[in-house]
Amino acid sequence: MIPSTTPPPKLLGVAMIGYAFMGKAHSNAWRNVASFFDxxxxxxxxxxxxxxxxxAEAAAKYGxxxxxxxxxxxxxxxxxxxxxxxAPGWMHxxxxxxxxxxxxxxxxxxxLANTLVEAELMTAAAAKARAKGVQSMIGFNYRRVPALALAKELIAEGRLGTIRHVRAAYLQDWLADAQAPMTWRLRKETAGSGALGDIASHAIDQIQYLTGQTVLxxxxxxxTFVSQRPGQNSLENVTVDDAAWATFWLTGDVGASVEASRVATGQKNCLQIEIYGTNGSLSFNLENLNELQFLDATLPVREQGFRRILVNEPEHPYLDAWWPQGHIIGWEHTFTHQIRDFLTAINSGKAPSPSFEEGLQVQRILSxxxxxxxxxxxxxxxxxxAFATEGA
Known part of the structure; x- marks a missing residue:
């Protein structure tokens, strides 16, 4: 047999900036994605x-x-x-x-960034690079929760009819204790905002992603409930919000509300989303990540009621790569799906979603x-x- 003279494909070299919470989650995804996806x-x-x-210690540990x-x-x-x-938002x-x-x-x-000006500059740079075949994506990982991806499919298929309104709440309690120490996330110059940018941004992205509509x-x-927190040597001023509330009106005559809090005692990482349409409704809670609640209002009234869909079948988004049906996956898998989609986009030359334009749209809403x-x-x-939401 004549040996092949075709050179092996070039390995894409990856660099990651930041190694703490998100660095650990992303590293886990990079380390595992090729074991499950092509x-x-x-x-x-x-x-x-x-x-x-x-x-150096983190690099050795994370591969x-x-x-x-x-x-x-x-x-x-x-x-x-x-x-x-x-890395933290001020470096993005x-x-x-x-x-x-x-x-x-x-x-x-x-x-995308801490300020609207920074986000606009990033989006302009991404558009210029895209024209040369360079791809960019923002990491709204909850789009890669299979249950929420299924919700998107059901809505796109018309199973809910005309969407009327959406309720979303993202609640955590890691700052409920007034003695919780000061961190970079509590300073406006490093974090941009508090619960608003940190977790409400996820809820806002989901509202637009799921409905396919844009906030107007x-x-x-x-x-801010706790205005000062213990620093290294003394109390330091908290300059961002502990909680945020907002109502929205979207294209398509859709109303929505968002509540976000990092002082909601007893709530650990609770992202709740409810979507109400003329023909049905959907409900999701991140703390039950593998489940989607669906009500089909086209059925006779005597048969109606929310039913639990265990999103673990090979026919569900992303799940044909994982375990036999009924075997649940976790929060960390959303990052693996995200890396898979980003690599697929780079390979195909098709711009991935959510784009920087979509991130900029969320930034404008936060502002x-x-x-x-x-x-x-x-x-x-x-x-x-100049930019509208893409790929919703």
């Missing part, structure tokens, strides 16, 4: 962080070939093709723009909620600007 070949090249010793402390050098390396940004814009200008595909955690107007309120809260205005019109 994706382009890649290498976990380098993990970057500010603490040389800590990032990265090397570690570094200078992201500027890493994003311009010839052996790096993909940059995954898991500078890293993403530099990576895109260097011709690297970019995945960045939500929210909002009325919002923000509240409008904050404006409404600060001005105590009844309604703030969301500025769609």
């Amino acid at each position: 994706v382009p070949a890649f290498e976990q090249k380098v993990l970057v962080g500010r603490d040389a010793g800590a990032v 990265w070939a090397e570690s570094g402390t200078d992201w500027r050098t890493v994003v311009t390396r010839d052996d790096i093709d993909i940059v995954d940004i898991c 814009a500078q890293i993403a723009i530099a990576a895109l200008e260097a011709g690297k595909h970019v995945l960045v955690e939500k929210p 107007e909002t009325s919002g309120a923000l509240k 409008a909620v904050e404006e409404s809260a600060n001005n105590k205005s009844t309604v703030t019109t969301v500025n769609l600007g």
Whole structure:
């Protein structure tokens, strides 16, 4: 047999910036995605962080070939093709723009940036890079929950009829204790906002993603319940919100509400979504991640009622790659699905979703909620600007 002269396909080199909470979740996905999905070949090249010793330890633990402390050098390396940004929000814009200008595909955690100006600059850089075949995506990982992906399919198929309104609440309690220590997430200059950008952004993205409609107007309120928290040497001022509330009006004559809190005692990571249409309703709770509640209002009234769909069948989104039916998956799998979709998009040359444009749209909504809260205005019109939601 004559040996093949065809060179093996080039391995995509991946660099990740940030190694804490999201860095750990993304690393787990990079390490496992090729074991379950057919994706382009890649290498976990380098993990970057500010603490040389800590990032080296994390790199060894999470399967990265090397570690570094200078992201500027890493994003311009010839052996790096993909940059995954898991750093705090205040670093997103500078890293993403530099990576895109260097011709690297970019995945960045939500929210897109800390400010609307930064988000607009990132989106412009992404559009320019896309014209050269460079892909970019924002990490709203809950789009990759199979139950929510199924909800999207059912709505698109018309099973709920005309959508009338949506209720979403994202509740956590990790700041319920007034003695919980100060962190970067509680400073506006590093986090941008509190519960609003951290978790309400997920709920807002889901409302637009599931309904296929775009927010036009909002009325919002923000509240900081604990104004000071223990720092290293003294009490420090909290400069972001502990909780956020907003009502929305969307295209398609859809009304929606969002509540987000990091001081909801007893709630650990509870994202609840309810969608009500003329022909049916859907209900989801992230703490029961494998389940979707569906009511078919086209049935006779005597047969109606919410029924539980255990989203574990091979026919359900993503699940043909995992375990036999009935064997549940977890929160960490959403990141594996996210990496799978991003790699597939890079391989096909088709722009992935959610795009930076979609992230910018969410950023504009967050800004409008904050404006409404600060001005105590009844309604703030969301500025769609030059970009509309894509791939909803």
